[in-house]
Amino acid sequence: MVNLADKKCVPCRGGEPTLNDAQIDGLRPFVPDWQVKEVDGVKRLERVFKLKNFAEALKFTNQIGAIAEEEDHHPLIVTEWGRVTVQWWTHKIRGLHNNDFIMAAKTDGLLEKS
Amino acid sequence: MVNLADKKCVPCRGGEPTLNDAQIDGLRPFVPDWQVKEVDGVKRLERVFKLKNFAEALKFTNQIGAIAEEEDHHPLIVTEWGRVTVQWWTHKIRGLHNNDFIMAAKTDGLLEKS
Numbered sequence: 001m002v003n004l005a006d007k008k009c010v011p012c013r014g015g016e017p018t019l020n021d022a023q024i025d026g027l028r029p030f031v032p033d034w035q036v037k038e039v040d041g042v043k044r045l046e047r048v049f050k051l052k053n054f055a056e057a058l059k060f061t062n063q064i065g066a067i068a069e070e071e072d073h074h075p076l077i078v079t080e081w082g083r084v085t086v087q088w089w090t091h092k093i094r095g096l097h098n099n100d101f102i103m104a105a106k107t108d109g110l111l112e113k114s
Numbered sequence: 115m116v117n118l119a120d121k122k123c124v125p126c127r128g129g130e131p132t133l134n135d136a137q138i139d140g141l142r143p144f145v146p147d148w149q150v151k152e153v154d155g156v157k158r159l160e161r162v163f164k165l166k167n168f169a170e171a172l173k174f175t176n177q178i179g180a181i182a183e184e185e186d187h188h189p190l191i192v193t194e195w196g197r198v199t200v201q202w203w204t205h206k207i208r209g210l211h212n213n214d215f216i217m218a219a220k221t222d223g224l225l226e227k228s
Contacts, residue, residue: 054188058179061193065172074168074195079175081188081205091195 004105009071018095031104044089054081118144118219123185132209145218158203168195
């Protein structure tokens with residue numbers, strides 16, 4: 001099975017179409033713990049991660065921040081005591097792009113490494 | 115004027131009453147940029163901070179995390195590109211406590227220092 005986490009984001013210049021439902025359904029098995037959530041008509045990938053406490057949550061937020069900076073693609077991260085919620089979507093196209101699935105897979109990979 | 119940011123959180127053991135509306139109105143002038151927001155019947159203090167980019171937002175998130183650990187009182191922090199949204203409330207009493215106003219003032223203070 002292709003490992004999405006090993007892929008790199010491609011620059012998204014905007015103007016590209018968002019992934020359609022069939023494409024999304026095709027990619028979801030690669031990141032089965034992520035939900036597709038729609039906010040103001042914009043689809044996002046979301047996953048809630050449970051951590052031990054606030055410090056561990058903040059540490060994970062920083063790990064996500066590092067891969068975001070590396071790929072120049074940035075999520076929304078909610079940091080709370082014992083919990084981090086991550087949302088990936090592509091602002092420029094107001095929806096989901098292959099890059100978002102790659103970043104979701106990379107986010108999953110962070111926990112496997114730690 | 116009393117500087118709330120110089121105060122320390124007192125341990126909240128739960129069972130204490132939440133601040134009432136008159137008490138909240140009395141404290142709001144100390145943190146005028148914060149809104150009182152109700153989520154699932156629980157009042158929270160919320161402020162949105164604009165930052166330059168993702169790295170600056172994450173840096174600010176970490177600064178807030180440091181004062182949260184110091185006072186053992188933890189917020190919800192939403193980190194995005196160029197924006198940090200912070201919410202303070204007291205989980206144990208399902209509402210607002212003096213501690214939340216102290217932490218809001220300390221959060222404001224972080225930006226003044228940087």
